[in-house]
Amino acid sequence: MGKILVLAEHDQHALKDVTRELLAAAARIGEPVAVVVGLPGTGDALLAELGAAGAKTAYVAETEHAEDVLATPAVLALETVANTVDDIAGILIASSVDGKDVAARLSVRLNTGLIADAVNVEESDGTVMATQQVLGGTYSVKSTVRGIPIITIRPGTIEVTQPTSAQPSKITIDIVVDPVGSGQVVARDEDEIASSGRPDLRTADIIVSGGRGIGSKENFAIIEQLADALGAAVGASRAAVDAGYIEHKAQVGQTGATVSPRLYVAVGISGAIQHLAGMQSAKTIVAINKDANAPIFQFADFGIVGDLFEIVPQLIKAVNARRSDELINI
Amino acid sequence: MNVVVLIKQVPDTYGERKLSPEGRLDRDVSDVIIDEINERAVEIALQLQEDVGGEVTVVTMGPKSAVDTIRKALAMGANKAIHIVDDGLAGSDALQTSGAIAAALKTIEFDLVIAGNESTDGRSSAVPAMLSERLKVSLLTNLVTLSVAQGSVAGTRSVENGTMEVRASLPAVVSVAEKIADPRFPKLKGVLAARRKPITTLSISDLGLFPLEAGGENSWTQVNDVIAQPARTSGTVITDDGTAGTQLAGFLAAAKLI
Structure with missing residues (x-):
């Protein structure tokens, strides 16, 4: 089984629930590897939580633009890891508003297929298969991808695994984010x-x-x-x-x-x-x-x-x- | 300012929708219409045009019948249309579709591309983001307000836990959510005018696509299995005799739901 990259969603201090779900899904089909993109200091803040959720390794990209530039930092980080690490068998991203943008852009950059809003993933004979519910849940469709599959997963659909006490190894990666040419966040408002x-x-x-x-x-x-x-x-x-x-x-x-x-x-x-x-x-x-x-x-x-x-x-x-x-x- | 609006013909969500064993939409059983979110995208494009001028071009990829969808957008007031149509495109996935649309957009000049945030059939929300990446322009998704000023586009973006104010420099691709605008109804004059508005059709060879870049056979995603979910059946239905609320609490407790 190969490595499964998981884009960690977090609020700079703690993981979002969906990240634990993604890591649990990754463990079903391969070796879970977290990719963290955040403000400086985020990697160390999240490392123990990532380990508890099953990540064996964490690639950490820290940038001052993690909060004010949309999608681009995560796309750059995932692209960098995908192009430098051998034996990647899949990339899992939350099917959130931000996650869907990252997954779709990455699919073009890596020139590989995307399965959106999956509710399950499984592995058989070295192939990753994802299940989607389509047409308002009237059909369930199982699909595979040529190349490395990028799969977005619907939050709340994967059962999380028992926490472990393992500490993942941390590998720092450098990304250069140019805000010009990307969507930029001017202000945030929680409802x-x-x-x-x-x-x-x-x-x-x-x-x-x-x-x-x-x-x-x-x-x-x-x-x-x-x-x-x-x-x-x-x-x-x-x-x-x-x-x-x-x-x-x-x-x-x-x-x-x-x-x-x-x-x-x-x-x-x-x-x-x-x-x-x-x-x-x-x-x-x-x-x-x-x-x-x-x-x-x-x-x-x-x-x-x-x-x-x-x-x-x-x-x-x-x-x-x-x-x-x-x-x-x- | 020249605006492109992406539109799509979809099965009516108020009618029956079916998948073929290959996992494709069975268009024969469904009434096909313009996706409602596209009407909202056309509306906001027309409102921008009323403010700052320029042309509105609608672009669709789909079978010949999708021309009805184009006419609807032209009747609302869009100026012209591009119809990407070729039997070889049938069954294309989002990655292939974004490639064909990107190739079509290279034949015209545009400042802003507006798409719906999510189609009612595929629901992957992928094409706008893929298109921005292919065109190497900035991207803003899920906007509930939209304005254009001094070479940039700005708006309010709806996300899971709230909203964010966002901006990007033009040219850009944006996607809009349901709240963006209520679409106008085409007037008879608009319907008649639509018949005379230009529709450019582009085939796979017109777009210069390689055969491997189009069609279900060459799709990056392959459907392995399609399972129809069993239809839900009706359970107990009671008429309130003054104790229904209590009975319901009993049902929920018995099912360990409370």
Whole structure:
């Protein structure tokens, strides 16, 4: 088995969860090798965490432009490592907004194929094969690449491995980043969902989504209350987003987030194909809608026809009651 | 300022979509339309044109039928079009597609290329970034606002945990997200005018591509297996009798979901 390069995503101080997932995926198909691109000092800050997540080696490229130049530093670092290290069998990158840019540009530089948004990777007879879910999760497609495969992996789809205490060997690489000719970052702004303490929509275990049936921006609070009772992320149908009940980031569906949580609770959502394309791979689907003919009921494991404003408060109460029962039993 | 908008014909996401055993889109079962995100890209290009002048050229790669997609963009107000069309291109992957589009763009002058952030069929988001790399110009992706001034393009870029203000010098390739603009509806006058607007068609040989650079047979990515997921079936559906919320909590507890 060859070396699998993993582009580490981090916030300069700590790894993002997806990096541990990428390293776990890399271990399935070869020897995990991390590539870290960051501000000066980042490599040493992340080395122990990378080792714990399974990296045997870490190539570190540090540059003052790590935060203010888009994609180019990572493309240069990966290109450098790919062209100097022998026996590379694959390159794994997070299927994030930044990761997708890096992977696509690298694919041209190295003149090798790209498989986007994979949910699994495996190795057989020395060939790396990636699985994608396509057309709204209605098909699962396995593909290979001529040459070294570059694969972006959907966050939240790969189970992480048990932490180890190994310290990876650190190899410093030099890159020269010229900001001219690259996209540049002028300012950053973190949004409310990210700081709300709720789980991230794309990787959440449980999601509560509201649709047009919620009726108003004010009423959408009922979705947030149910989400908090269940420890869930908040989602929405396109109709709810278009009506201005909630921001676009919460949109689940063909043109929003694709999610596959353990539990998806659709409240006041009719279940247009557009929406189903983003959530039908959820393990369990629950639907609450006043229209008995809503298409969502054809997909739901448990459906309730009725007034959501009666049902949801009762559900929140029942969930909280079970929680406090558990606490008493402990 | 001359703007190029990349557009694509895709199966309607409101209808049935199927893959062939080779992993290609089965165009016979689906209604094909212009990808909605492309209409938004054309809209923002037309708004830029209203501000600073210049021409808007739409570029697509696809079968002959993709001319309908071109007409739609021309009816909205784009000035002209390039249609990359050749049977030998069928089944091309993103790397090959970006190569063909890059070759087509070398036949015209442009300052800015605008693409959608993600097509509704392939969803790889790869072509804009690959194109920027091939053309050796700067790249800004996933923009929700876009403005052009003094030789540079700027905007707000949506990312997982928030937004960032970004800029790049022209020429550049950008991709735009759904929030960028609501597309205008073509007026009858626009539809009629579209019939007279020039569409240049380019084949593999016109583009000077090597045969190995085009088509599914020579694709960098090869599909090994296509598995249709079993359709979901309906479970228990109850009508609320005043206790449905409690019953649901019981269902979730039994399934160990709470």
